[in-house]
Structures are given as structure tokens and as C-alpha cells.
Amino acid sequence: LCWLTLCWCSPDPRLRESLMQQEASRQTGGRLLLTEAELRLSAQLHKLKEQEMKSSDFPPALHFFKAKPLIQRSLIYSLLQRMPKGAALHVHDFSMVGVEWLVRNVTYRPHCYMCITEDQSVRLLFSFSQPKPKPQCSSWMLLETLRAKMGNTTDLDNSLIRNLTLFTEDPEAAYPSQDVVWKRFEQAFISAWGLVTYAPVFKDYYYEGLRQFYMDSIMYLELRALLPQTYELDGSTHDSAWGLKTYQDVTRQFVSEHPDFLGARVIFTVHRGLNASMAWKKVEEAMNLQKAFPEIMAGFDLVGREDSGRPLWYFKEALSLPGERGVNLPFFFHAGETDEEGTDVDGNLLDALLFNTSRIGHGFALLRHPVAKALSKKKGVAVEVCPISNQVLKLVSDLRNHPAAVLMSEGHPLVISSDDPAMFGSSGLSHDFYEAFVGLGGMNSHIGTLKELAMNSIRYSSLSPQLKEKALDLWQRKWDKFVSENSQ
């Protein structure tokens, strides 16, 4: 660039071109060599994107709840649905399946009871006989009886659906602050709890989750899972090993029925509200599970709202345990899911990296930590970007301002994921891919961006090198088919 300062009249157009090229090649997917067919498809996408950007209601600038109907009509979206997106690496256990299924299938099963709390949230439970009363909740009603009395059950079912998701017509008014939306998030989570921890539902829910992701052109999944105690109608219960074994069995069954699906692995998660000694026990439990189920068990993470939870450094003794015992328990920490800067929690990003995290969940604050950012790039620690989650949980409003737009322009290792799709009403990864491609990428993202994002999801997965190679081969075949079918 030294000849730049010599130019005191007009900039050299070749220099300009070369700097623009430098920027283009630095971004995610900017250095991939593309086939003719890929370039044709890219040109189509570019045209479609120009049209969508001209609209006064540009979906990524709107709240997802308002943008969703627009996205559903988008031709880009329908292409992204069919596009082989690789793996979903950041999805939580009880928010995999669209809540329609929970309401229309699960709550119609026999023995399903409901009570209504003082603040109008529902609690659901399976039980042979009338369950014992719950404090601050109405008396338990058998849904079967209730529905039989009502005749038209549409209102009840819709109200259940609203209880189990964050969706609302006017999200800006309903959720004025992060505190309010997180409270509502936790309520919806508790509402679903009694359904999804019922052992038969636990199993079916996971199978349905795999099916929905598979239908969204996903071929592999890594699930953040609490592995909670599950229960049977007779009151007997199962522990975390049962849960993990169930995931393993159902995964094997699903793969045998869908040979072009590669499977799933589980990241055991515990709540960051735990105290140090509880966390210690949970890490020990994780090491035991890892030893007993090495195929499905991928590692360990802490979950729950970062801003109100304990910082990673608080758990340093527990997190040092695997290292001290010579056990390899990979970490996949949520870190930097915050707008606050310079707080203890804001230290999580650096600490996650110091504890050798395999990936970073969200990393929303990463740009504000240039040293952590450089470390993450150097060590190849990918950021799991969940645009819709960050918008609904009010970290950012216009998704063009999402920090991952910058990470993309810098070619930082990243993958796109959906966090809690059921809570947000998004499906699989396609809505988040839409936001990433159209909103975060703007007119700069192209077919190479999509290709690299899909390949990243395999590259940065917890799979062994052999399985990664197998996965990439399978993905490439699907990709080539997709490109040849859709490029004109």
C-alpha cells in the first residue's frame, strides 16, 4: 500500500479494484473456487437478494416474529430449505421440535394433566391418577376431560402453543427489556418440562426432533442436553445415563431408517446457577457418562442466561477436574451472550478459550475482545452464531448490526445455528441461514459463503477425522445435486 500516499490526485482504479478484491477474498467463503453451476446459482441468488433489499420491509431489519411471514414467501428461503446445510451444532434438547407437535400430539395422549399458575402460565404432567396439588397453581385438570367438555378445542390448543413459545404479534411491546423476555423464556421452558421429561415423550420428542432437522436438509446434530431425571406413569424415574442411552438408541434407529443422516452427539449441559460443589459433582458425572457412552457423548457446557448466572471463572476448580484426572472432556461453552462490557460475565469469552473450549456458543461479545478474538481465530475455535435467538432475546434488533456480520467479513471461523428453534418458531436451520445470508452478509455474501458455512458445520463438529471425511463426502454429493438441480 506504500504507493498510495504518492497519489495526490486521482486514485488508481487498479489499486481500488485490488483492495476490493482483498476484502472479498477475506470474507467467509471468499477464497473458495466455485464451479460454473455454482456461479450461475450465485447470480440467481444475487438478483433475488437485490429485490428483497429494495423492499421497505427488509426482513433482517425486522423482529423475526414480524419477518417470518415475509421470509416464508422468499424464494431465497425456499432454496435455503432445500440446500444441504450440513450440521446443526448449537441446539438445545427441549427446543428442537416445533410446539405444534407437542400440543397436537403429546397433549392429546392419555393421562395428560394441566394446571394454571397465578401468573397465567401452564404446567403439564402425565399421571395415572390425579396428581397432588401444586403450590401457586390451579387444581390439576385432565386435558382429555377438559377437551371433551369444550367441544371446540382450538382456543385451548392455541393458548397452549402460546404458552410454549415466545411468539407474540407485538414483540417490542410484550418484551420491553432483556429481563422481561428472559423471564418469559424460562416460563415457557418450565411449561414444557412436564411433557418432555415423561419418558415415552422424551423418546418420541427426540425422534421427532431428528426428523424435523432431517427434513430441513440437516445431516448431523450436536445437542446441548440437560439429561434430566425422566419419569414413567407408575412414578418410577430414570437418571442421566438412561437419557443418554435413549438418545443413543433413538439416534441409531433414526440413522438405520435414514441412511443419509449421519447421527447426533450430545453435549451434557448444567445450569450456570449451580454452586461450586454441585458443579464439581456434575463435571464428575459428565466424565462418567463420557466413559460409558464415548460414541454419543461429545462434551460439557453450562447453560442459562449469562448475565444473571455465575461467570465461568467461578467454576474454575470444577472445570479443571478433567485435566487434573487426565480425562479428555471437551468443552463447548456458551460465552459472550451479552451486551454488557467489562463485567465479570463479560470475561467468559477469554476464560472459555483459556479452558480450551472446542467452540464458542454465541460469542456475541467477541468483537469487543480483540485479544480473545485473535485467540479464537488462531486456535480455530469456531463461533456458533444464532442470529434469531440473539434478536428475540434482545441482544440486537436490526440483524444487519449482528456482530457476526463483521466476523463473516473477516473470515472468522463460524457456523450458523438456531439455539432454541421451537421457542422462536423457527424451523431447523433455514430461517437462521436466511438471516445470516441476507441480513449479516448483505450483498457481499454469495454461494461460496453458504458453501463454507455448511462445510464449517462439519469441520468444526466433534466428529473424529474419519467421520468428518465421511460426512464431507456425503455432504458434497448432496451439494452437487442441489446445485445442479437449482442452477439455471
Next chain:
Amino acid sequence: LCWLTLCWCSPDPRLRESLMQQEASRQTGGRLLLTEAELRLSAQLHKLKEQEMKSSDFPPALHFFKAKPLIQRSLIYSLLQRMPKGAALHVHDFSMVGVEWLVRNVTYRPHCYMCITEDQSVRLLFSFSQPKPKPQCSSWMLLETLRAKMGNTTDLDNSLIRNLTLFTEDPEAAYPSQDVVWKRFEQAFISAWGLVTYAPVFKDYYYEGLRQFYMDSIMYLELRALLPQTYELDGSTHDSAWGLKTYQDVTRQFVSEHPDFLGARVIFTVHRGLNASMAWKKVEEAMNLQKAFPEIMAGFDLVGREDSGRPLWYFKEALSLPGERGVNLPFFFHAGETDEEGTDVDGNLLDALLFNTSRIGHGFALLRHPVAKALSKKKGVAVEVCPISNQVLKLVSDLRNHPAAVLMSEGHPLVISSDDPAMFGSSGLSHDFYEAFVGLGGMNSHIGTLKELAMNSIRYSSLSPQLKEKALDLWQRKWDKFVSENSQ
């Protein structure tokens, strides 16, 4: 960092400390050596900031129109008002002075007429006799007569004030999109036009502007000025040279009355809606003004909404003119005031740098252009950050997500400014400094940040090296006094 990978158990606390130190020293003001008194003041500010961050209504997370009453009550704000902030480098000519003054002083002068447009915006004009009718406007009413009839003029005055600013109780509802808020911005600008281009008011307005900035502890100003044709009551008019000469005379007068104020310089601005040949003429005019008034004339810029204007590259012939003629006409381009990525307009940042811009106005999109960002840092081209302007004009909503938070964490050269304080109802630089210090900086910014931002405003001004030295000396004396008076 190479020993990091050797550690497979617990991270070394000394390594952690050292990485945190690296990050702290990289940020704006992170490498300044601070005095004992400065450290004491910083500790006070830190405590105050902790309290404000705990509030559920954290001002930088709110729209400025809602945050302003909270900021007014903040002890941090009152300190920032008194703090010597150095120079205001990005302020527009007709948005310097709080509109209260325009309404309560200017519209009460004799011969002031008003008409109301079909879309309920006002037009104002000084005239000896009834002005000739204006299309799409009501008949002209003499405000003196109107007020005499009304008795109570509060409603009229308040409605004038609302016409001349963007303020509204519910900005999210009133301004649903960038298009709407920019339209309103342009209307308010036109409403003020007939007042501020009346030659006697032009003079007084500028004097009052200097006074208001001076009262906000600013010691020097660089004004983006359109230098429009101004008029007298008898219908005679003045050209741009008269305007510039007036600025020079008033500045000299103000400085002679306030010896601790250093003066002002003018950046001649033209609208980016111009065509190429008009722009060519305007650049020629700028070169002539530069020759005739080298003391006050600082350079050239293009203004108006970037997204709907012509990109800089469109004007390349006109902008190459000074270089071709061997004339040194410094540029101070607005660039990157956009959320759109990969459009022609989004190329403005790189082109501004290729045309050797002295500073970048806004640079909101700079993070998405890593090559341009590196170039700006390397060449020492400071970014003029105007947080409140960017929020009100809907580039970003929560100011903690403003990209300059990242620029600050990287120690990028930047200054804080207020763009159009009168339009937004902010005063001088203090409100923007509050947003920068509390919102952009979070808990990481400290007295060193404020000190460096103030010194930057002199360092990156258009002043000669000699005048910069003089300015820094004067600023340092004011600063030391401020610190000793406010550190307990």
C-alpha cells in the same frame, strides 16, 4: 501464547491476567499514564457507572428521546458537561443551536412570516411585506400578528419547536423505518431554512452556536457548512464567500471575547444528490474559497443521506480536480453511514480513504470492511463517531451495539461528535460523550478513555501543528483544573 496449548488442566492465572491486561491496554486511552488524582476520579466514575448499569432503564439501551431525562439526572453526565472535551469536529451549520433559541428569539423578531404545508410542516421567512404565495403552502401569516391574536402563544411555540426537531415521545412508533425518519429530518431542516439563511440571523445563529458549545466545555469547532445564499429584508442576497467571511468575523469576535476559546474552521459541504458537472463547479468554488480564506476554510465534504445519494466514486472526476491542479483541498468525507452491505454506497469508506480523506464522518460500516479499517488505522484517519445521531436515524438501536464500541476496544483513532445536536435535542458534545463513555465503553472505559478522546479531538483536527500544540497546552491546563476540582 504458545505455552497455552501445553496447559491441559487449569489455566495459569498469570497468563489470564496478562491477556486481560493486553486487552485493557489496547483500548482507547488504555496506554495513558494517569496521575493519582485522575485515578481517584476514575474510581468515582467507575462506582457511578456500576450504579447506572444496575438500573433496569439503562440509558444507552434506550432511544435517546427516552434516555435524555435519565441522562440529565446522571452524576456522570454532569461531570462530563464540565469536563474539557476539546473540539467538536463533526457538527452541521444549521443544527448547532438548540431550537428553543430559534423559536423564542428568532421567530419573535419583526417581519417573520410562517406558512403551513399540506403535510403539516412549517415554512418560515423574513420579509418587509407579505411574501408571494408558496405552492402547497397556506397563505403567509405574520407571526407577530398571529401571536397578538392568540394571547397564549405556548402552543404555537411548542408546535414550532416540534417542527424544527425530531423529538417525539414515542420515536419507535413515529419513526418505524430509516426512510420515515430521514424524511422527517429533511422536513425539519427545510423548516429552519428560511430563518437561518436570513443574513442577520445567520450571523447571530452562529454566534449563539459558538456560545452553546463553549458553555459545554468545548474549545474549538469544525463546522460542516453549506454556505448557502443568504438574504436581507430588502431582497438583496449574499454568496458563499460572504457566508465564509461572516463565519470568520464572528469567530474572531467570539474569540476576542472568550480568550480560552480557540476558534473554528469550516468544511464546505455540498449535497450528494448533485450531478457530476454541478459537483465539479462546487469543487472549483471550494478551491477558490480555500485560496481566499485559508485561515477559516478547512476543506470539503458531501452531505445528505448516503443510502439515497450518489456514491463517492460517481464524483471521482470532480474530486480529482484539486490534485490535478496542485491545490491542497483536504477532504473530510461522510462515509459508511449505512446498514447496507455490499452496495455501491457501501464502497464509500474505501473510496474516501483512496481520496485521502483527513477524517471519516460516522464510519458506521467500517467494521464490515476490514481492509478499509486497517488502512484507516495505518494512515491515522480518525473516525468521527456520533452515537446519538446514528441511533435517532435508526442505524442502531441499543448503543452498546454501536460499532464504535469495537473501534474503542481496538484503540482505533476516533473522536466523539454530535452531528446535528439541535435536531436530536442533545447539547454540545456532553450527551454523546455520555453515550460513548457509559454505552459504548461499558465498564471498560475509564478516565483514560475520556482523556484520549478529548486529546484526539485536537490531534485529528485540521489545525496546524503549531496551533495543535497551543490547543493541547490550553486543554491540559483546563483538564488538570477539572481533575483536581472533581477528584475526591
